[in-house]
Amino acid sequence: MIGVVPALDSYEGEHVRGFTFLGGKGPGADLFLSFHELRLAAQRRAAHYAAAGLVRGDRVAVIVPEGEHFIPAFLGALWIGLIPVPLYPPVSLGKLDAFMDALVTILNVAKPRVLVTTERVGKVLWPAVGRIPSLERVITSEELAREPAGPLPKAVAVRDDEVAFLQFTSGSTALPKGVMVTHGNLAANTHAIVVHGLKADGARDICVSWLPLYHDMGLIGCVLAPVCHAIPSVYIPTLSFIKNATLWLETLHKYRGNLTFAPNFAYALVTKRAKPEQIARWDLSHVRVFGCGSEPINPHTMRAFVDAMAPAGLKPSALLPCYGMAEATLAISFVGVDEPLRTDRIDEERYHREATAAPAANGSAALEIVNCGRTFPGHEMSVQDDDGRILPDRQIGEICLRSASVTPGYWQDPEATRAAFRNGWLRTGDLGYLVDGEVFISGRIKDILIVNGRNYYPQRIEWLVDDIQGVRKGSAVVFTRPGRASEEIVVAAESRAEDAAAVKTEIVARVSEEFQLAVADVALVAPGTLPKTSSGKLQRRKTREQYLNGTLGRAGRNGNARLALARHLALSLVGRARHEVRKLFGG
């Protein structure tokens, strides 16, 4: 097991292997940096940081879109024990104000002394700088690339428990939490990914990634893991991929890349965009791993991708569903590298009623859940009930983790850290079950919506919808449903409005404007019919359940809702109903 800094330090003289940046030398001209050059580039940045007076443990915010500038700036900080805070650049249409607010909130938690950005992005960020009191100066990536005046610093000997960097969650939230990723976490998780998960070898494998570099899968999976294990990698600017998704497969073809990762939505997008003549031209037969993670995996999307790319020689076994989260550094489980996509069909009725994942009988309503494989040697995974008892196979509960990859907690947030752990186990907030050590993720306890790889907090969308004329105050509920390709947003709300169509149009427009989220459906129901707790709080999970099984809004007034609850209780002593009882009696 080797950490990022010692690995990088060992690359003096490694001139053959390295990183390639598409368009890094201008349009159409790719830039190659050998690992030897990468080490030197990181050292140069470290010298500039040291000259700016930064010392071990100081935070450095990094907002740099281009990989060829971002990676050396990030590694240079690790080199001398600084704590980089990578953040996403402002690249969406017309969202500058919201971006700035989120940026200021995050950085006022991280309290960096320096912000590293590019000259061009810096101009846009300038108004935010004055709102971050800890910031002493802004250094551009152009300045960092210059030859430093002083000597190149030696790598510091980092401790395993020392914080390497802070990973803020990708969505915007009122109180952002920064996951502390230690040097020991990085060594453990990149080892698990490369050695156990991918069985990868830097002499044979090439990674291709368009993933954002500020995000765990892009940064840890496709930059730091390759750094630790000397795997040549090719980077596509994220925006280039979003604008032209086929560039991803084109690059795998051109550079003979054989390892790549992406969230579910990217597979849907590229399947939609790839033209038959491109597919006929591509050779994807050498690709060993098309990893899929970081948002719920839709088996239909995956099958459509495999079918569409069959003419390019794609091996169905290349698909590699995986499960991970920032709090576990990145990877939690992978399926075996030579296994095809496997799913489990479980009885829908028993899942909802008994919290049991019983194999579905032919003809009965079934849920299809993707097998996300096993966790790695030295990593433990269990499914626990609300009281922290470990559940047997095929019982639905919360996925919990214990390993050297698990974060010590959130940056200067002991309360959130305490809430994330129980009896030494990290609570993932994901619902699922185990079968012979293989994990199946069926939903989320935390009400986070994940769409196109980004996290959204339903409360914030609900607050917006609540303010729309025609919507009953405090009645909006937002959740996701499985879409054709990825998860889709559904808004449910109570309304008395005569013109329901106008209210729906307004909801779609406002949510879209504020969050750049497409609302797939708006369900307007009569006042008093959305499921609430005894204290009048809306129940998001229950609303979603009713929406999905077609009973939303049919409960009638509160009396009927109570009757429905009583019936629900009578049907089952376990599962969801038990939650209701606890809430009713304040348990």
Added chain:
Amino acid sequence: MADRIDVIEMFKQAAFEVDNRRLPDLKGETVIATLGMDSVAIMELVSWFEEKLSLRIPDEELGHIRTVRDLRDTVARLAPDRQFAA
């Protein structure tokens, strides 16, 4: 002289091609983010314009584009030798 480039009409065509979306009521002052397209579709639409007009909108300018007219003004500025409808 070639016809003036009508960004509103182009936008309608782009929204249909990229996102299968018909926008008969689109106006210059329409805020793009209210059209119900997600962020990926919007970036694909930007790319569609870049390709059709053979230009590139710098990433850091994207944040300033709110309305269809903002988009028109940006592309008109980036292609000074072409004629755009108001």
